[in-house]
Amino acid sequence: MTRLNTLLLLALAVTVPLSLLAGRVWIDPFDPALPNAAVIFAELRLPRAVLALLLGAGLGAAGATMQGYLRNPLADPGLFGIAPGAALGAVLSFWTGWAASGWALPLFALIGAAGAMALLGAIAGRGGGVLLFTLAGMMIASLAGALMSLAISLSPTPFAMSEIVTWLMGALVDRGWADVWIAAPLTLLGLAVLLRAGRSLDALTLGEVAARSLGIDPRRLQLLMIAGVGLTVGAGVAVAGIIGFVGLMVPHFVRPFTDRRPSSLIVPSALAGALLLLVADCLCRVLPLAGGELRLGIALSLLGAPFFLHLLLRLRRELA
Amino acid sequence: MIKQSNPTPSVRVERSRETGARRVSTTLDTNGGLECAGVVLKARLADVTASLKPGEVTAICGPNGAGKSSLLAVLAGLLASDSGAVSLDGQPLNQLPAPKRAQAIGFLPQSAEVAWDISVETLAALGRLPWRTSAAEDAAAVQGALAALQLESLRDRPVSQLSGGERARALLARVLAGEPRWLLADEPLANLDLAHQLALLARLRELARRRGLGVVLVLHDLAQAMNHADRVLVLDLGAVVADGPPEMVLTADLISVVWGVPARWLGEPGARALLPG
Numbered sequence: 001m002t003r004l005n006t007l008l009l010l011a012l013a014v015t016v017p018l019s020l021l022a023g024r025v026w027i028d029p030f031d032p033a034l035p036n037a038a039v040i041f042a043e044l045r046l047p048r049a050v051l052a053l054l055l056g057a058g059l060g061a062a063g064a065t066m067q068g069y070l071r072n073p074l075a076d077p078g079l080f081g082i083a084p085g086a087a088l089g090a091v092l093s094f095w096t097g098w099a100a101s102g103w104a105l106p107l108f109a110l111i112g113a114a115g116a117m118a119l120l121g122a123i124a125g126r127g128g129g130v131l132l133f134t135l136a137g138m139m140i141a142s143l144a145g146a147l148m149s150l151a152i153s154l155s156p157t158p159f160a161m162s163e164i165v166t167w168l169m170g171a172l173v174d175r176g177w178a179d180v181w182i183a184a185p186l187t188l189l190g191l192a193v194l195l196r197a198g199r200s201l202d203a204l205t206l207g208e209v210a211a212r213s214l215g216i217d218p219r220r221l222q223l224l225m226i227a228g229v230g231l232t233v234g235a236g237v238a239v240a241g242i243i244g245f246v247g248l249m250v251p252h253f254v255r256p257f258t259d260r261r262p263s264s265l266i267v268p269s270a271l272a273g274a275l276l277l278l279v280a281d282c283l284c285r286v287l288p289l290a291g292g293e294l295r296l297g298i299a300l301s302l303l304g305a306p307f308f309l310h311l312l313l314r315l316r317r318e319l320a
Numbered sequence: 321m322i323k324q325s326n327p328t329p330s331v332r333v334e335r336s337r338e339t340g341a342r343r344v345s346t347t348l349d350t351n352g353g354l355e356c357a358g359v360v361l362k363a364r365l366a367d368v369t370a371s372l373k374p375g376e377v378t379a380i381c382g383p384n385g386a387g388k389s390s391l392l393a394v395l396a397g398l399l400a401s402d403s404g405a406v407s408l409d410g411q412p413l414n415q416l417p418a419p420k421r422a423q424a425i426g427f428l429p430q431s432a433e434v435a436w437d438i439s440v441e442t443l444a445a446l447g448r449l450p451w452r453t454s455a456a457e458d459a460a461a462v463q464g465a466l467a468a469l470q471l472e473s474l475r476d477r478p479v480s481q482l483s484g485g486e487r488a489r490a491l492l493a494r495v496l497a498g499e500p501r502w503l504l505a506d507e508p509l510a511n512l513d514l515a516h517q518l519a520l521l522a523r524l525r526e527l528a529r530r531r532g533l534g535v536v537l538v539l540h541d542l543a544q545a546m547n548h549a550d551r552v553l554v555l556d557l558g559a560v561v562a563d564g565p566p567e568m569v570l571t572a573d574l575i576s577v578v579w580g581v582p583a584r585w586l587g588e589p590g591a592r593a594l595l596p597g
Contacts, residue, residue: 071435199449206446207429209393213426213427214450214498215419
């Protein structure tokens with residue numbers, strides 16, 4: 001256990017209990033007289049916190065491995081087209097009206113994610129080259145995006161349209177234990193897969209040829225990436241909609257505190273991602289906003305886009 | 321002094337013919353070394369047979385497009401040939417598991433890419449990836465590689481802050497940290513100034529002599545090949561046109577035929593200079 005991981009775990013140990021107390025209704029741990037406190041705690045706050053931790057960890061780890069895989073600090077798990085694929089599945093569940101029955105939405109989203117993963121796997125081929133594969137992922141992303149827009153524009157009722165648009169903005173409002181049971185096994189499995197890619201990603205630091213000369217199987221790495229990113233991101237979109245920028249930002253926060261190898265970034269990125277999403281979700285909950293709660297996806301994009309610009313400016317200065 | 325692989329090196333000076341991809345591979349010598357026989361790679365290599373010996377510095381020379389890098393990649397097991405066979409110690413290379421192959425053959429690509437700003441020590445430690453050895457053994461191997469290339473004082477420096485020569489040494493340290501029995505390097509002298517070129521060649525010769533490391537280098541500088549290699553393999557249009565000790569292979573005649581440049585050698589053996597024209 002490195003010092004960085006210990007610090008992040010300590011921060012989580014402090015944040016998790018605080019997040020359970022914060023919200024529209026503040027729970028005072030020393031004054032348990034509040035009616036419904038137990039219900040709010042167990043049925044609203046706790047599953048929401050667990051989801052934030054799971055999705056944040058998945059997105060953080062997926063971001064760290066994506067940046068390692070593409071050897072590019074601007075890479076993001078969205079580049080593979082898995083999140084748009086999952087979102088397309090979810091949109092179709094609204095479109096067909098099946099979203100009303102609890103399990104259909106996440107199921108459709110997972111099918112969409114699996115479809116994108118299968119397409120990636122089929123396109124990847126035997127060679128295992130990174131560039132072609134990434135371009136294929138981007139095309140899958142834009143195809144899914146176009147189909148999503150088509151579904152929205154052809155949506156049967158204005159109500160369905162507004163539901164779709166709101167859902168796409170990503171949030172953890174009103175999520176319960178059922179969502180946790182969907183997301184938890186998939187995300188944890190995805191994290192385990194991503195951790196197995198660590199050594200190969202380290203070798204890839206020296207380029208694809210050198211990585212192969214170090215005994216790395218590029219095809220195996222590609223499959224690990226598809227499975228790991230697909231499971232973590234797909235599960236996240238299925239229960240919470242699209243939450244961007246976590247995977248892009250988090251590895252940058254932790255990288256300076258590691259030896260900068262991709263493998264030493266995976267665990268701290270997962271922990272920091274969990275922390276970021278938990279804190280962001282709490283702030284969304286607490287911020288007094290007239291029209292209801294600030295959507296988590298919007299909040300993170302508001303935070304992430306300026307961060308991305310800052311990153312670009314710094315890169316420009318380094319290149320100049 | 322110079323170990324000779326062929327008692328009478330054959331110097332065929334001719335434009336090679338394209339042999340078809342149907343060529344049947346020849347049987348392999350099983351007495352050790354890194355060998356290839358009848359290797360054909362579509363449009364790049366035509367029937368290349370070579371037997372490399374441990375403890376020797378072999379230079380692969382030839383004009384642009386002769387297939388030097390392709391041959392090196394085939395010998396390293398990174399490129400599968402269309403026909404023919406590559407063997408390591410008599411065992412077919414493509415039947416060796418990738419980590420075992422990586423333990424035996426260290427490959428230094430032409431690209432000096434290091435994607436992340438890791439330290440010199442972390443970079444060298446990447447060479448341990450094919451091994452599943454204890455942390456102590458890994459640390460000792462990395463330490464040895466850093467010491468062999470005088471990089472100990474730079475061990476904590478990020479690669480972005482290295483000079484070109486230091487970076488090249490750090491990349492070589494990565495290969496040496498893997499303690500390979502073979503070192504295959506694609507134009508390791510590119511981007512190095514003369515002093516660093518000579519230092520690197522001297523270091524590689526020493527490793528070949530002292531540890532029996534088999535060194536195979538793709539070299540463009542014929543004078544460096546002449547002065548520092550034990551053996552020179554000349555490729556042209558994907559075929560071996562000459563193979564043997566440099567003094568016997570890199571003749572003015574051969575250079576004028578293969579490179580199309582009339583030239584003559586000046587100086588004494590071991591300190592030759594090539595004068596074009």
